[in-house]
Amino acid sequence: MDPLFHPRAIAIYGASSDPAKIGGRPLDFLKSSGYEGALYPINPKAATIQGLPAFATACAVPGVVDLAIVAVPAPAVLAALQDCAAHGVGAAVVLSSGFAEVGGVGAEWQRGITALARRTGMRVVGPNCMGVINVRRRILGTFTPSAAGFGLVPGRISLVSQSGAFGGYCLSMIRQRGLGLNLWITTGNQSDVDFADCVAHFAQDGDTDVIVGYIEAATDKVRLIAALELARSNGKRIVLMKVGSSDAGAQAAASHTASLAGSDQVYEGLFRQYGAYRARSIDELFDVAYACSLSAPRPAGRRLGLLTVSGGVGALMADVAAECGLDVAPMPEHAQRRLKEILPFCGPRNPVDMTAQLVNDLTLFEKNFQLMLEEGGYDLIVAFLSSVGQVLPLSSALLDQLQKVLARFPDRTVIVSMLASPEVRRLYEAAGVMLFDEPTRAVRAARALAYFAEEAQRARNRGAPPLLPAAALAPPRTVVNEVDAKTILASAGIPVVRELVAATEDAGARCAAEIGYPVVLKVASADIPHKSEIGGVIVGVRDETGLRAAFRTLLQRAGQHAPQARLDGVVVARMAGKGVETILGVVCDPVFGAVVMFGVGGIFVEAFKDVAFRIAPFGVDEARAMIAEVKGRILLTGLRGQPPADEEALAAAIAALSVYAAGHADALESIDINPFLVLPRGEGALALDALIVPRACE
């Protein structure tokens, strides 16, 4: 990818004398941007283009060409690329459209481009893309109007967007915000270079600290995951945007899990699994990128101190912090007393409120700030200073104090929220202190920084997936009844309820006697996946009389509501103790393979879509993270006098399921374990019902 971003010379195919045209614009941009390499317009019809000598082909160029920008009509693109390859060009950016996005012969041309790239090793970006930018090298290999006049400052953010329009808008946003940019690329139809290639390149780039990405659809799970892991292990922070959440789960599906596993949910799981931060708006995308791009220390955790000149804004920040899971821990009592000695009317808890008194006594800032770091032990501080940033001498004095204190606590992160003049902003940012106009955005940025810190920590401590038991059975070839499904899952290390199948009433009575009353009776049939909807489950059967009555009732209901179903008999299962109902599931995604789902609370999983996904396989640490991620987790902690549930048994089962699913992804469509009952701590967990849908069903 080096010739793409660091070319010594650039050839422009289809270079036009009209700087408003797609072929004219990159040349115009490059001529005026200050790019120091050679520029070669390629155009057989002119001797000079925009004042530069033009060449008929790249082969006619006297010197080396690292990068070609191709803006000829679609039918001529392949020939141009062949010419490039023949001249030893390292990389080409195809701006032209009319390829796979229009289908037909365009798709055929695009396959030709892919083949050429694979054959020659020349990297091709596009077609149908907006091009590339390297701000430090002043390379504008793009026709987006957003690059006109350059207007970019070098920085530590690199951006990759599958969409050209999105990339162009982001570029304008970056300029408007004055963010520092390093590399920018749009990948378009991804005939060769794709999103994962760009992330992997940025992951190894010394001038990049933050990777911003807009992803539409991944095509290669293995390379994407490798790129995300490389970025994380190289200490880069990744902020991604993925749109399309509103379509999730719209389609009907065979299992609960499948109906919840819109591709959006799978991406959400992927991002969390590999520590990427998912932004929900463009403001958030760049707020987080900005926060990560300054050379501030990385916080160790999520303990947040709030320092304010307004009690109201302090409370607002505390609300938002609590909502996004930051720990707004109070100052210790003795430190609160010291704060009160310094300023009797202050709010000493956390938020620490200096009140408007700060303006009369600037030293309050240093004193309070010092106390908060020393005694409060906060990983991060957000300081709200209202409009102080509009007065340079005041702001400058406060920055001095800030730096003095931070020198003593070099591992802490501080974010300042105030309305600031451009010169105050420059002053603070040059000192590595980030500024947000709006206090809730400062808190959300703090949350993102804590997220990255915790994800990095988690990645370091992450254990390997458990081993698949040697005795694990293969998935069935057709849908089997729930007892057989549970037998298979049990072989894979997932605990299941004790149960037997009885074909007759008498056999049922014997089974119940063996298992012990009370028992649950259920219709056993591969053809009735949702038994409760036909009344096919009777719980709390206490004795043989009850069992015989219930047995007859079930057979009657099955005959009435599902006359076509093949009955295997009646399941006699041990009545499980009190526990928390959860759901474990697997779907096999066309791109990501086996994906595991977890949720708490039966019908509420569907009502609230409160579920977590991960790409299989993974270990118990990742399973614990899934459990922590769902809101319903609170039900596992022991609400209203209930005992806390056995989360360790739950995590072990989720991890075991992921290993089984990954091992048999080719043979599976989906697995539903619903309910998976989590008993009180120390008592384990049990699959009460299960459905395995094999792949080759149709």
Add this chain to the structure above:
Amino acid sequence: MDPLFHPRAIAIYGASSDPAKIGGRPLDFLKSSGYEGALYPINPKAATIQGLPAFATACAVPGVVDLAIVAVPAPAVLAALQDCAAHGVGAAVVLSSGFAEVGGVGAEWQRGITALARRTGMRVVGPNCMGVINVRRRILGTFTPSAAGFGLVPGRISLVSQSGAFGGYCLSMIRQRGLGLNLWITTGNQSDVDFADCVAHFAQDGDTDVIVGYIEAATDKVRLIAALELARSNGKRIVLMKVGSSDAGAQAAASHTASLAGSDQVYEGLFRQYGAYRARSIDELFDVAYACSLSAPRPAGRRLGLLTVSGGVGALMADVAAECGLDVAPMPEHAQRRLKEILPFCGPRNPVDMTAQLVNDLTLFEKNFQLMLEEGGYDLIVAFLSSVGQVLPLSSALLDQLQKVLARFPDRTVIVSMLASPEVRRLYEAAGVMLFDEPTRAVRAARALAYFAEEAQRARNRGAPPLLPAAALAPPRTVVNEVDAKTILASAGIPVVRELVAATEDAGARCAAEIGYPVVLKVASADIPHKSEIGGVIVGVRDETGLRAAFRTLLQRAGQHAPQARLDGVVVARMAGKGVETILGVVCDPVFGAVVMFGVGGIFVEAFKDVAFRIAPFGVDEARAMIAEVKGRILLTGLRGQPPADEEALAAAIAALSVYAAGHADALESIDINPFLVLPRGEGALALDALIVPRACE
């Protein structure tokens, strides 16, 4: 309040020659702002202040004085106000601090101010406030540094803040955003003029369309509600900020409802009940205020059309729209075909994607826009135009098209999202078209506009609360058992389960025979409010043998787990059919009186805090709005083959409860009806358990 905002002359007590001092700043501001009335510095120690003749007292001033700004030390304030009153001053703003906020003699002085205001009719703002501003009259009666240099443009927004620091920051934010402001006031300690007074004044002010408020704590329910209702009926839109949500429900409480009714939840209910929009960030506060301040038509509903030049941003907007409940309905099939004829590569559904092709063919905008309004019938359109706003001729041409189309559809609202130069922004806003840099913020603004439209509609159609039945019983004087509690609620028109209390096993058998098996047995005791925690409920009792066994078990458990409890016997209740469990509750708030709560789903209400509150009494329309507000409502609609629940019976019960609670607010602490079982549509609903906690318990 008129002298406060439209004074012909202003006296400044404690006027200082130093424009940096609190007493010097308002005079300095007023001198340079362009205020046309007379200014009278009041200072017995100087002949002139800041070049103006000074007077020893207001009585010494030769002419009329409408407004006094008081910046003397706290001990001298009351005398200054007496002087004002003696001279017939209409209103006074007390900037000085050292009153109720410090307690002691300060609190006494403040009571003196209140008494003076009540006695003389002179309105007093503050003390301990930041003052008032009238932008059109160029009155800066404030010492906030945010007012320095004026820098304000007249507009249709008026702002009231209880907090001075918050108000000052908002003023800086208003200046930075270039929002048009009319009146601005901070109410501080509210010795006389309070938040409700200001809302009521704005509600009747011809130059105000949007009321922005920051409220900390209301003290007078009746006047606050009256002000909110007046504003709504006068067509003003109210955007409020209330902080402190993270403290909600932290304290232990006697009933479920009380534990959920943090004051924050009550305010949330109040705002929804009276159609105020609650902002969650300062950005949102001013985004919504801005959207409401332009002279755009008010949308009729929440049907949203999305027009875009980027498919990615279109999908992002659709995600956010779906998340906040807007209806992103697709274009009709035939209209999609017409869009495809206009531009074959467009996305025709909704979002309608014009692609970057717009830049080559500007007429696409008009054509698509016209089709969307004509055929899609959207109430609102959000159009994303990327960075087009940075090019004046392009932007201007698109605005012409927009206005041409809107002239044909004068009832539709359009919001444009693009990065715009200041001159393009002015051009669009002058034409009544609002601009947002960021597309998700444009969508959220659309959502706020739809909210106001629907709330106004709802207010017009809102029916009166039902009548309290003449036979309704008074609340008990002490906590009674659940059967007695249900008898009282039944008398108030709330349906309850059929049940009897039996003191002995034999009586229990007779009761069950009368009611009919299967039955539920429950310990009856006022001293055991949470029966299920001690195993005090046995369900599914099918016959007399079972009943006798269960009866004995219950007495034994009660004796074991609650030996001190007075037992009234055992409740024998009809086993209710299948339904959805909800919770209805009442708490009596010190400020707002009886407040009604509604939630769905037993333990999930507590896990997710997914509940709605309203101030009692109200009618079934408001009850329906409460039901629609909770996420758990989806469980009432009939998930996974369940029948839809009887929402009408539920709404009627909630309204009846509100009327009962309002009628007996003085005698009540709280009511819990949990579960309140909602049966399938047409079959009604039933209180299965109830707890009434009377006020005079302690």
